[in-house]
Every structure is written in C-alpha cells, then in structure tokens.
Amino acid sequence: MKHFLLILFGSISLLSNAVAEQLNLRYQAVMHITNQHSISILNEPKHVMGLVQFHGLAIFTDNEVVDHRYEGGFEVTPTDTRFHGYALWRFADGAELRATYQGAAAAAGDGIEFDAKFLTFTGTDRFAGVTGEGMFTGRRYDRLNAGGNTYAVGELNLTLP
Numbered sequence: 001m002k003h004f005l006l007i008l009f010g011s012i013s014l015l016s017n018a019v020a021e022q023l024n025l026r027y028q029a030v031m032h033i034t035n036q037h038s039i040s041i042l043n044e045p046k047h048v049m050g051l052v053q054f055h056g057l058a059i060f061t062d063n064e065v066v067d068h069r070y071e072g073g074f075e076v077t078p079t080d081t082r083f084h085g086y087a088l089w090r091f092a093d094g095a096e097l098r099a100t101y102q103g104a105a106a107a108a109g110d111g112i113e114f115d116a117k118f119l120t121f122t123g124t125d126r127f128a129g130v131t132g133e134g135m136f137t138g139r140r141y142d143r144l145n146a147g148g149n150t151y152a153v154g155e156l157n158l159t160l161p
Contacts, residue, residue, distance in 0.1 A: 023158040029068050029138075031056035033148030038074075048076040054150060058089055066091050072101070081105040087118070095125035097156075099134065112140040121158065132158035 031054040038050030051073050058068035072085015084102040091097075103116025118134040121127075138152030 021160040023132075023156070023160065025060055025156040025158065027058040027060045027066075027068075027154050027156075029056055029058040029136075029150075029152045029154065031068065031070065031148075031150040031152065033144060033150075036144045036148070038144065046076070046078045048074075050074055050144075052144065052148070054148070056150075058154075064091070070101075074105075081112070083114070083116070091126075093125065095123065095127050097121065097123045097127045097130065097158075099156075101136070103136075105140075108139065111142075114138055114140070118156065121156075127158075127160065129161040130158050132156060134158075 033052060034055045035053040036050060037052075038048050041047040041049055052071070054070040056068055058066045060066065067088075067090040069088045070085055071088075072083055074081065074083040082102070082104055085100070087099045087101055089097045098121065099118040100120045101116045101118050103114055105112050105114035115137040116135065118132070118136075121130045121132050121134075123130040134154060134156040136152045136154035138150060140148055140150045142149045
C-alpha cells in the first residue's frame, strides 16, 4: 500500500508540473514599408498583386518593446483587398515568436484600414512549442511607395507547453 501511495503522489506531482501556461499578449505596433513590389494583372490597373515587407516596433502592454516584422502578399481587385503572410516578434532575450496570418483591407479616407487573424504559431526559446490564435487591426496612412506608415493593434492568445 505504501508503494502504491508513493506512485500515486508521484504521478499527481508530474501531472501538476505538466500544466500548460496560457498567455494573453496585447500590443501596439508602428511599422514602415522596407520593400514592396506590385504588378497589374493582365494590364488591369484595378487588379494588382504584390509583395510587401513591413518593419517596426511592437509595444506590449507590459511595456516590453520588441522588434516586429510582417512580410507577405496582397491582391487588390475592384471589389476587395485580401492579404496573407508571416509575422515575427524578436524579443530582447533572443526568443522569437512567429505566426502566419490572413486578412482583408478597405480604403478609408486617404488611407487603408485592415484586420487579420493569426492562423498558426511557432517559436524559439521561451516560445518553443507555442500554439494559439490571435488577431490584429489597423490603418496604413501612406501609399506603399510613400513609406506605408502603418499602425496596428494586436492580441495573441497563446498556450505554452
């Protein structure tokens, strides 16, 4: 019986140490276009596809400032604008968090408003084995070829093993 209780308590101890950690991270980001290329599809000026790289800073609610990038593709048609790509947050301790995303955008005054969902996550160091979901919304204030100054607000709901 004593042997059985030791095994039982040992198993309970292992299970309690295996509880996943839940992280809810919110951030604001200021980004600028570092590279972009676009083409008109079949000579239609209102149908454009392209690639773009944004780089800037994300500031999390705990005031941690992080190097942040979005890189991906977009397609603009007369009826809508869709985009997809990859996000990277590189933290001061060297840990990286990466995500794929997809979203939609629409003209708003002299800028563009957008919203997107994060689809998958991967990470290194303290983010190794991460899973989760999230979203971001924002506004691009300048044309792509004028620097594309962009502001975004995002939320990441993550699970760490």
